[in-house]
Amino acid sequence: MSTAKDLFIISMDAQPDAAVGQGDLSLALAGAELIDLIGARAVALDGDRIVPDGQPALEDGLLDRASAALNRQAPYEPVEEWLWRRGRDLSAAYQAALEEDGHLIRGRRGRSPFGADRLELTDSAARRGAVSRWKAEEPVLAALASAVGIHNGESQGPGLDDEAVTTVLAGVNDAVMELEAVRQRRSIEKAAFANVWRGP
Template sequence: MTTAHDLTFVSLDVPSEYPVERGDLSLALAGAELIDLLAAGTVALDGLVLRPVSPGGSGDRLLDAAASQAGQEPDESVTDWLWRRGDGLAAQYLAAAGADDGGRRRPLWNVRRAADRPAPADPSARDRATDRWADGDPVLVGLAAAVGVRHETADQAADPEDDRIATVLAAVHDAVVELATTRQRRSIEEAAFDNVWRGM
């Protein structure tokens, strides 16, 4: 399994103060894919720009799809990749995890009883994600923090030693903040519009 699959299980299984927003999760999943592609040498970073290196396959359908897209756009930045690849990505990973929620905006699997959770096709997948989370893996903890899932050691977690990973994590955090700002602005605009109609 991949970091993105592990992040999907964490977002579903680990209780968080607020439900994980699907858009936030999509951005973080795109970042998780990119981190795995960098680690595999499939893509490289030239500053903040993605460069294709080797198209080798991973054996994972979703990660291989990401590999086929990485670095193909001219001078695509990490941030641009997150927005392009992340479009609708959460739905694909939720379906792969056996947690297709019928298109609901927020996956709320983490509030269900364990017995009600659908089992993944590979039963070891959740165990791997759980073990990685329990070990405080800095990549998984960093990505989960971006979508609002906190690990008990999150504030003390060491920064990743790999500058490329740190670059991706920072871009994910910035993109999630930007999305939250956009979401808030739209909410304010919709509320103002409703007030105008009420006053007429």
């Protein structure tokens, strides 16, 4: 399984105690894809710019789509732009893929933050693999989960020594904080508008 699919599964397992925003998760999923593309040597980073480095067979439909979506012309795309562009509605794409593969099913009752129907993870090898990686405090998965507000107990986990991966993770954190700032600004504007209509 890809890091992005593992992250999605962990975000589902974290419900309902740690609600994950769709926008936050989509940004983190785009970061997870980029980290897997770096690991597969499909891309490299030149500073913060994503430089395509061939198109290897990735054996994952969504990662293949991510690779195909890369900007392959200089001066290439900065990590932050990739996160916002690729991340648009990406959590919905992963939900659909996991449903199609039988890793997610529609529950009989209740509602889910991921849609009107309650979604439940099946007891699959994919789920067990993601949980195993999570319990082992794998640093990339832990850092991506932390960016969207999911924390693995009290442990901070081991550090990262890959500069490219660290750059992507920093970009994910910055993008999530920017999205939260936009939410807060909109909330303030909405409250101010409501106050105008209520009057003194």
